[in-house]
Amino acid sequence: MRSRADSGAFVVQDVAGAAEQRRSIRRYAETEIPEEEIRDLLRLAGRAPSAFNAQPWRFIVVRDEALKAGLAAAANNQQQVIRAPATIVMYSDMQNALERLPEAMHPDMPAEQREAGVKRFRASFETKSADERENWGANQANIALGYLLLLAESKGLATSPMLGFDAEKVKALLGLPSHVRIPALVSIGYPDEEGFRPHRISSETLVEFR
Secondary structure: OEEEOOOOOEEEOOHHHHHHHOOEOOOEOOOOOOHHHHHHHHHHHOOOOOHHHOOOEEEEEEOOHHHHHHHHHHOOOOOHHHHOOEEEEEEEOHHHHHHOHHHHOOOOOOHHHHHHHHHHHHHOOOOOOHHHHHHHHHHHHHHHHHHHHHHHHHOOOEEEEEOOOOHHHHHHHHOOOOOOEEEEEEEEEOEOOOOOOOOOOOHHHOOOOO
């Protein structure tokens, strides 16, 4: 299920294998990831489901060394930000998602059904505060984050998702609007270490049927 590609990276052929083998990696080979490969990865991550297909997630791929250094400083000096050829800043923007909702509604739906869906979904946020709205979007974006990590593993790319960072400093560094949320930073590249083998609490102690 897991074999080395010419790049030296591990390649997993299916989702179950990726879930079994994925681990966080903090040392990366210097090999650059082709831009088209990153674009395809994020296109597929964007296939994640979201309510009303709102798709509030957004991605910034940081490859510039100076920007990576700034990100590392905002992320408690986590060195994988610098070591990886790229770090993806994943953020959610419900304000923008609500504006673009007509574009997100399925084109095969009758026009009046699409219009009614847009109105209904927007109305559901009228009584919510800006914080409630953006927190909802961030929760939706976490679904896409899971997709991103598994897809990267299936393509032979290693990742390290990070929650330890100063979101306001990251927003300032990248010129992001103050209202957006940043669920995670994800360093990504070809691994230069094995990392610890995956270890989890037994699912038998975490799952119950009723």
